[in-house]
Amino acid sequence: MEMFLANYAYGFTLLILCIGLYGMFFKRNLVKKVIGLSIFQAAVIMFFVSLASKMGGTVPVKWDEIPVEMIDGYMNPLPHTLMLTAIVVGVATQGVAFGLLVNIWNRFKTLEEDTLNEAILEDSRD
């Protein structure tokens, strides 16, 4: 039971990671692929955050009742900072992805992968 309580978050994180990967691989629509990318990114962030959390620890803000030397009382703030950067980079990635999507729609009038491949072949033949 102790083992399960300590580790079940990793199992769920892996499940969400697989769902995101499934969306990126097997969905034909390009917007669905971006949604899969977003889910995948959230799963990676969740892995790092659950790596940093401790049973019985509190938020990493300095508090007088727990001295700084007692490291078991605080969660590890380093993965949090790294993941803050990851979220910011994710927004930039999605902004570029939306720009590409709107441009693809304006040129080929489709976002489905099958018809898009045919349209690109047709376009390069001319």
Place this chain on the structure above:
Amino acid sequence: MIWEFELVLFVFLVFAAIVALEARNLLVSVVMLSVFSFSAALLFASMGAVDVGFTEAVVGAGVTGILFVIAIHKTSAKTND
């Protein structure tokens, strides 16, 4: 960390992710992705990462949701997946 609360949130996350990927209407997908982001933000806050949870709530549900909606508005909301 309250593990019962986190278990409920994880089940919610998996459900929202599957619905977001399987819906036929892309607007439904975007709304479910916002639900996914909010649940993830609650989960981060409950795991002790207050800053990450706050950023995820602002960015994932606010700005990215609006950008998704405008991208779908400029293209089309129907799909066969």
Place this chain on the structure above:
Amino acid sequence: MKRSFESPITLLGARALAPFIMMFGLYVIFHGHYSPGGGFQGGALLAASVLLMRVASGSKTSSLILSNAVTTPMGVVGVLIYFGTGLLAMLLGSNFLDYEGLPIPGMPPYYLRYTGILIIEVGVGLAVMAALVLIYDKMADGEVTE
């Protein structure tokens, strides 16, 4: 942006909600150096309030809040605030972005560091807000590339 229908209820709701989101964004920016939050989160909140008005009311009304032509100079000003703070500290003899070298009289060094982070967060907030609104503008009424 072309709208398929026009609803006074969404417009009223957005107009009621946007100032509060903006206020909260300012709060997050100005308390970011000692509590959760900071420049990026506050800038994203400010951008969310502007984007809410743009989605709800179309581009003509919402450009009264933040004009399309203003966003690029605003982002540049934000980056210049960040860079100028660091460069000013470097020109006055300490390292780049070392806030102890800032020329604010009557402040002990630890309080000077505290204030330096606040100045930088204002710059980051401006730049993030301008960039996010700019992405929306370019996507909503950008030209068709043919």
